[in-house]
Amino acid sequence: MNKDHLKKKLSSLSLSMFRKDFFGIYHGSLSAKTESGRFLINTKEAVFDDLDENSLIELYFKKDYRWHQASIDADIHQNIYSKISDAKFICFSMPQFTTAYSLYHNVISPKDYFGHKVLGNIEIYDPKQFDDWYDRARSEIPYYFQTNKTNIMIIRGYGVYAYNRDVHEMAKKLAILEKSCRLLMLDTNNSIDLELN
Template sequence: MMINAHFNDIDEKLLLSLKQVSLSMFRKNFFGIFHGSISARLTYESFVINAKQAVFDDLNEKSLIALNTIKDYRWNESSIDTPIHAQIYKNYKNAKFIAYAMPPYSVSYSLKHTHLRPLDFFGRQILGEEVEIWDIGNYDTWYDRAMYEIADHITQNNKRFLIIKGYGIYAFDRDLNSLAKKIAVIENSCKILHFYADLQNS
């Protein structure tokens, strides 16, 4: 079932919030043209997520699909990341919003390091002194494993985000702006570390 014009006030606000944050993250290169995903919980067992062909700088009611956490035919039209989002919603009652992003500095930093150790003030304050960068191993089997392994690894780390080597960032939160801020802080810390390494080598 596509989200349509039959929004109540809460639905209209939700659509506007998703649209604004998605556009902001697209402009920062956190989302690609057809890469990345964003979702919001509607009820305990349902959520809305971007469609497979959604363009993130112009999300609208036609590019969002309302789904149940149990797979049905509607999943065929939704993001390839839908099973991962569904599993996170099942595992975490406090997950209201989820995003998967591929910020370039974070992804490139993850290829060379096993941990993120922020040097900047906000990185240290928000992320902590050290964050694991998770190596998923074999890329060929990744989407067969991702649905369960991402949710499990979030539990092991006891954080609301996960930096995945060569893949990107999964994050969830009760507040959409806080979720976007967390991804932005990770990317900014990786960017600062990149420039710092260049200064050290110059």
């Protein structure tokens, strides 16, 4: 695939997701597999509402000096690409309603039509402790994807990892997930209000 075209796709998706508060200023990661053993990923200095030529770096699976400039999540992305052939695009985001909902629930069961039809029930993964999460995440995230036969992973208090063959399909699922969690939280708040009155 044309790398300039890929960079434009990633930049466009990044801006949309930043506007929806899925990414922070320096928080999140987005990548695309360019060919066997190589992928584009944001640098650690990337600002997600303005991804440009200097904000993306192409890495080989075999580590070299460029890895020092890449996102802290590069190891996780590389391991997903190397273990899951269907992964062409990967995203790590922290959508606020999904992340907040994950703090007090074990499963997301959407009550809205699109969430129910597109996503169904999604288990929330508990990383247990955060102290050594980045050491474990490199292997636990791809393992979760493979054993659960899913392409979306909600990690309690941390965020959401997703991959897909199609960047638009990945973005669509993340948007539906966030809207479903927002509706669930509004429904919960309304139930509490009704009980108090």
